Amino acid sequence: MEMLRRMLGLLAGDPQADRAVPPTGFTARLTLMSAAAMAFLAVFALAMSLATGRLADRWSEELARTSTLRISAPADQMQAQTAAAVEVLRTTPGVAEARPLTAEEQRALLEPWFGPDLPVETLPIPQLIEIIEEGEGYDPAGLRARLQAEVPGAILDDHGRWREPLVQAAGRLRLLAWVSIGLIALTTAAMITLAANAALAANAQVIRVMRLVGARDVYIARAFVRRFTLRALVGAAVGTVLGLLAVLALPSTDVAGGFLTGLGFQGWHWLWPLTIPPLAALVSFFATRQAALRSLGEQS
Amino acid sequence: MIELDNVAYSYGGGELFSSVTLSLPPGSFHFLTGPSGAGKTTLLKLCYGELTATAGQVRLFGQDTRSLGRDDIAQLRRRIGVVHQDCQFLDHLPVAENIALPLTVAGRDGAPEDLEDLLGWVGLRRQAGQLPPELSGGERQRAALARAVIMSPDVILADEPTGNVDWDMSQRLLTLLIELNRMGKTVLIATHDLSLIRAAKSEVEARVLRLKDRRIQAAGANL
Numbered sequence: 001m002e003m004l005r006r007m008l009g010l011l012a013g014d015p016q017a018d019r020a021v022p023p024t025g026f027t028a029r030l031t032l033m034s035a036a037a038m039a040f041l042a043v044f045a046l047a048m049s050l051a052t053g054r055l056a057d058r059w060s061e062e063l064a065r066t067s068t069l070r071i072s073a074p075a076d077q078m079q080a081q082t083a084a085a086v087e088v089l090r091t092t093p094g095v096a097e098a099r100p101l102t103a104e105e106q107r108a109l110l111e112p113w114f115g116p117d118l119p120v121e122t123l124p125i126p127q128l129i130e131i132i133e134e135g136e137g138y139d140p141a142g143l144r145a146r147l148q149a150e151v152p153g154a155i156l157d158d159h160g161r162w163r164e165p166l167v168q169a170a171g172r173l174r175l176l177a178w179v180s181i182g183l184i185a186l187t188t189a190a191m192i193t194l195a196a197n198a199a200l201a202a203n204a205q206v207i208r209v210m211r212l213v214g215a216r217d218v219y220i221a222r223a224f225v226r227r228f229t230l231r232a233l234v235g236a237a238v239g240t241v242l243g244l245l246a247v248l249a250l251p252s253t254d255v256a257g258g259f260l261t262g263l264g265f266q267g268w269h270w271l272w273p274l275t276i277p278p279l280a281a282l283v284s285f286f287a288t289r290q291a292a293l294r295s296l297g298e299q300s
Numbered sequence: 301m302i303e304l305d306n307v308a309y310s311y312g313g314g315e316l317f318s319s320v321t322l323s324l325p326p327g328s329f330h331f332l333t334g335p336s337g338a339g340k341t342t343l344l345k346l347c348y349g350e351l352t353a354t355a356g357q358v359r360l361f362g363q364d365t366r367s368l369g370r371d372d373i374a375q376l377r378r379r380i381g382v383v384h385q386d387c388q389f390l391d392h393l394p395v396a397e398n399i400a401l402p403l404t405v406a407g408r409d410g411a412p413e414d415l416e417d418l419l420g421w422v423g424l425r426r427q428a429g430q431l432p433p434e435l436s437g438g439e440r441q442r443a444a445l446a447r448a449v450i451m452s453p454d455v456i457l458a459d460e461p462t463g464n465v466d467w468d469m470s471q472r473l474l475t476l477l478i479e480l481n482r483m484g485k486t487v488l489i490a491t492h493d494l495s496l497i498r499a500a501k502s503e504v505e506a507r508v509l510r511l512k513d514r515r516i517q518a519a520g521a522n523l
């Protein structure tokens with residue numbers, strides 16, 4: 001809180017004090033540009049982390065709550081086995097609903113590979129039963145044992161095998177996105193430190209004169225910190241706006257389809273990028289302060 | 301106010317002076333003379349904490365400078381007005397802002413009329429808006445004197461304040477310094493200009509110190 005108040009006071013500033021340090025076009029442009037570029041990248045990293053987060057949640061949610069029972073049996077036993085399986089499932093705790101897919105649905109599943117007009121009925125393909133779970137879900141081992149006894153042709157696919165790696169991958173992507181955001185913050189701090197050091201070195205004589213007339217270290221540091229913080233704020237704001245425009249201009253979910261489901265912000269997540277400029281200002285504040293106080297200590 | 305106790309200063313090239321003992325009591329008026337390169341500027345730098353003595357003790361307002369941090373020195377400098385031999389301005393700021401700089405860095409707002417008066421007092425009203433590099437040497441020295449006194453310091457250290465001005469102007473600057481001394485300020489002027497010292501002697505009770513052959517000595521009547 002105290003820090004925040006100091007920062008706000010700093011930005012409100014003392015224009016008189018600020019004039020003591022001459023404007024430096026070069027470091028000003030450098031700071032503005034790098035802050036803008038880093039904010040632009042941060043918008044994408046943020047979008048990525050939010051999107052992969054959503055993806056991981058949805059996948060684990062959907063996959064955890066549905067599974068499939070596959071019945072492979074001679075054509076004449078198919079009906080009976082399907083009915084038996086549905087009966088078993090109906091009496092299994094944790095199963096909300098068990099529904100054999102219709103011929104049309106099965107055809108739709110196969111269509112991408114075999115094209116339309118496939119005579120599903122005449123082919124010896126397995127019957128699929130969709131299971132929707134409730135509560136904690138069912139116990140797969142127990143269900144398998146019961147099915148083995150009563151419906152020999154049934155194979156339970158609880159998605160567990162391939163659910164894990166998918167959710168893991170999404171989680172990993174999300175982690176990478178956060179690591180990127182961290183690296184972007186570090187890089188911003190490094191660049192601002194370099195620019196601040198350049199400005200401090202270029203103004204060694206100004207600093208000397210300010211000292212001679214009785215300026216204390218914090219006062220001199222403040223003139224630099226204020227500048228760099230403002231520049232980082234403005235640059236990051238520009239970069240954030242550009243990044244958001246670029247995200248908006250991404251092809252819509254339907255067009256991009258499947259994997260890239262909505263790399264973008266949804267609902268109140270649009271507020272997240274708004275934190276980028278203030279965070280950039282914060283990073284710049286500490287980076288410049290650190291650089292200034294250290295260099296003033298050395299120049300004594 | 302300022303006391304030097306058996307002070308020596310040496311640098312890479314050797315010892316500049318040693319065994320310098322000197323005291324500037326409140327309200328005193330001193331001249332410091334000596335050949336060029338004797339170390340007058342260096343001695344003044346010890347007196348406002350820009351350099352540290354290599355031996356002996358320098359006390360500013362009773363405090364040993366070796367025990368003071370940078371910020372403490374900065375604080376003390378607000379009570380010591382210095383006219384630097386090379387002026388030391390911020391070249392990108394107008395003269396008026398340079399003169400007001402000690403107030404600015406101390407976070408004080410001087411009354412605009414006071415600044416106006418001061419500018420008139422050193423004859424720089426017309427040049428107030430100009431940048432320091434655009435001024436003549438004498439104008440810069442007057443601006444430096446104005447900056448040295450704007451905080452109403454207890455002590456004024458002036459290094460060759462009349463080096464670049466004509467006789468009339470140097471008389472005027474001297475009168476200003478004598479005026480300040482009468483108001484109770486402690487004044488030390490480093491100068492080669494013996495005629496300035498003679499002119500002052502008729503107005504004020506001034507002690508003359510001579511820095512020569514690595515020692516400081518009180519100069520006799522025969523300047």
Ligand SMILES: Nc1ncnc2c1ncn2[C@@H]1O[C@H](COP(=O)(O)OP(=O)(O)OP(=O)(O)O)[C@@H](O)[C@H]1O
Pocket residue numbers: 311312313316334335336337338339340341342343385
């Ligand atoms: N740190 C240092 N390194 C090298 N030389 C130094 C250093 N400090 C002082 N000197 C030398 O000490 C001498 C004294 O310098 P100073 O400026 O104090 O003399 P001064 O009496 O003010 O001379 P002037 O009357 O010409 O202004 C000079 O020759 C200067 O080169």
Ligand SMILES: [Mg+2]
Pocket residue numbers: 340341342385459
């Ligand atoms: Mg000198």
